[in-house]
Amino acid sequence: MSQAFIQLAIDCISAEKSLAIVEACKDYVDIIEIGTPCLKVNGASLLEQILAIVGAKPVLVDTKTMDAGFYEVDPFYTLGASICTVLGAAGETTIQGVVSAAQKHGKQSQVDLINCTNKQAIAELACQTGASIIGIHTGIDAQQHGETPFADLQRISSLKLKTMISVAGGINKHTAPRAIELGADIVVVGGAITGADNPRQAARDLYQAIR
């Protein structure tokens, strides 16, 4: 099993709880993600607070940008975000805008395939555009219907594109090894850590399961 990065998705709303989880888990994860609901409630100030805790560790801001690509993410790169995300559903111009903003700052961009009907075409477009990461993502609402990201992960991974692949959607210490075997370069874990009685222990368990 090859090495993969662990991304901790902060999926709560409370800034105080978010910061406590980051502080508790930072030693066992490689990337901190500010989840979309958390971002919209707390704004960019939470990014600054998290950067103050994690120092040089990369922070992904899950902007899920749908329009005004460059304009929307540029402020986050300016503040120190390492990765912003754009929806595959947004279309080419918006994807290009986010990629351009990332490149301007020497940072990375991620195209999120959540709910895209034409995932392969969007993944190939993302790669051509210069995106750094393709996100295979089964959303929280889709997980309610029993959906998982594994089939999409296998399909997109088999394309052997030159972008990294991130996988998100109910990943835990039991399923992360399989995600990595199927080609994930980054495994995103949210509720399995943030919803645990002891988030630090849960992050360490995940770390030990795949390192």
Next chain:
Amino acid sequence: MSQAFIQLAIDCISAEKSLAIVEACKDYVDIIEIGTPCLKVNGASLLEQILAIVGAKPVLVDTKTMDAGFYEVDPFYTLGASICTVLGAAGETTIQGVVSAAQKHGKQSQVDLINCTNKQAIAELACQTGASIIGIHTGIDAQQHGETPFADLQRISSLKLKTMISVAGGINKHTAPRAIELGADIVVVGGAITGADNPRQAARDLYQAIR
């Protein structure tokens, strides 16, 4: 020409500038919209600041929700938002979540058809789900390619659904009357007001053009 509501879209990033524009223009608009880039940078505190200025005037928070429908918008309704938006591209479960959150609070929900390929089907789904408003929306990035919302507006309006119709995408005092003739119940104006040398004058001009 029937009466339509005027929605002012705050499309800047600066909270200070946003609040100044709201203060200057509030007498001539019916709904204040916190635009998506502005929301992501400033968070929910800007909603509270705007509500303190506009009192009972409705505020739309352009969440453009793509996942975790209920969870993401519930905090904004709790704080006093009158309308939150969900992407048509998000799919049925997420749309239902946003509609449910609105109904829980006795407020309204809007389904944004931006970049949907199957706009008619999504509009009908939105209506069945109980959404209050369908948003016909040509994004800022699509406007760069000369796209306008008028053809979609005409098509969706002709369906005679029982939701209201909002139209956004480069609308100004010259095009607002046409949008209303084509069936818009709400005309959304951003840059034509926020980018004007005198936003208050621009808002008054728009008001006089359609009232």
